[in-house]
Amino acid sequence: MKHLLLLLLPFVMLLVSCKESGRVSIKGELEEGRGKMIYLDRLNVEGPAVLDSAKIKRNGTFSFSAKISHPSFYNLRLSDNNFITLLAEPGETVRIVADASNLSGTFKVYGSEGSESIKKLNDRLAVTKKQIQPLIMEIAALEDDPDFEKEEARIYEEINEIIQAQRKFSIAFIMENMESLASITAIYQQLEDDYYVLNQVRDIQYMKILAQSLRKKYPESLHVKALAADAEAQERGYDRFRILNMAEASGNVHSLYPDIAMPGIDGDTVRLHSLQEKYILVFFGSSLNPGSVELSHDLIPVHQEYRNKGFQIYQVSVERDREEWLRSIRYSELPWVHVAEFGEGGFTAAQHYNVQAIPSNYLINRDAGIMAKNLSARELRRRLARALD
Secondary structure (H helix, E strand, C coil), X not given: CHHHHHHHHHHHHHHHHHHHHCEEEEEEEEECCCCCEEEEEEEECCEEEEEEEEECCXXXXXXXXXXXXXXXXXXXXEEXXXXXXXXECCCCEEEEEEECCCHHHHCEEECCHHHHHHHHHHHHHHHHHHHHHHHHHHHHCCCCCCCHHHHHHHHHHHHHHHHHHHHHHHHHHHHHCCCCCHHHHHHHCEEECCEECCCCCCHHHHHHHHHHHHHHHCCCCHHHHXXXXXXXXXXXXXXXHHHHHHHHHHCCCCCCCXXXXXXXXXXXXXXXXXXXXXXXEEEEECCCCHHHHHHHHHHHHHXXXXXXXXXXXXXXXXXXXXXXXXXHHHHHCCCCEEEEEECCCCCHHHHCCCCCCCCEEEEEECCCEEEEECCCHHHHHHHHHHHHC
C-alpha cells in the first residue's frame, strides 16, 4: 500500500496543481488598515466590476481568491481614489505590502511578474508627471511677462524632452514585453485626460504588432481582442486623414485641415471650410456630456470677446435627440455655429480628427492649419489675445 501511495502521489499533486492553476490568490498586509473595507475589482473591457470585498483584520491582513483562466487585470482599492492595479495569472499568489493611506505610492508586490510590470510602468509615468507639473505652473505664471512667447517656447521644449524620454521608455517596454498583457497598459497610458504618451501616427504600428503577438498567446482574451479592434480602427482613421491630406496637396481641398459637413440648427448642411474667420475652434462634444457642457459655458465670454475680431467656434455634437439638442443650445445660450449627428452610432465626423474622447477641441488657423489641441478657455483666450488683439 505504501508503494502504491508513492506511485499515486505525483498524480495527486498534478490534480491539485491543475485545480489551483484555475484560481488566483491575492493577499496583503496594510499598515493602518485595521477595520477598513477593501475591494477587489476585475477590470473588464467595458469597465470595472466588483468581485469581492473584505474587512481588513486587526493585524492589517486581508485575502481574496478568484477563478481565473488567463491573465487578468484587477484593481485592489480602499476607495475610488486609493487603489492599485494588478495583472495576475492563474496559479499565482500575489502578495501586497503597503500603507493604507496611499496604496499606489507605497505598495510593494511579490509573486506576480505581471503586477510588477504594471507597477514599473505606473511608477515611471508618475515620475514624468512630477517633472512636468512645475513647468506647467511656470507657464501659467508667465501670463503677463513681456517675454512670454520666448519663455513659453523654452519651457515647452523642456516639457517635450521629458515626454520624449517617457515615450522611449514606453516603446522599449512594449518591445521587450511583446507577450505580456502589461504592454497593453503601456499603449494606453496618459499624461493627462486624452493626452496619450503614445499619440503619434507611427504608434499605430506598435498597437498592431503587440495585438498580433498577444493574439497568438491569448486568443480568447477580451483585452487583446479590444486592442486589435482599436488598432484597426486607428489605422482606418489615419487612412482617411492621409487621403484628405493628399487631396489638399493636389488642390482638391482648399484647406490645411479636414472638412466637416453636417446639418446645423436649421437643418441645412454647414461646412467647416465655409467659415471665413481666420481662427476657428473645432469643438467636439455633446449636451449629454458634463465636461462638454462645462467647457461650453467657459467658452462663452471668449467667443463674445473675439467673435468680431476673426474668431469663430464650430461645435460638432453627437446627440440622442434633435429637439433635446436644440433645447440645450437655447437654454445655455451658446451663440456659435452648431452641427450634430444623432443616434447611438459612431462619432464619424470626429474620426477625421482622431478624437479619442469628448470634450476635445482643435484651434485652427485658416492659413496654417491646426495650431493647438484641447485648449482650456483660459489657454484659448491667451492665444487669441496674442494673435488678434
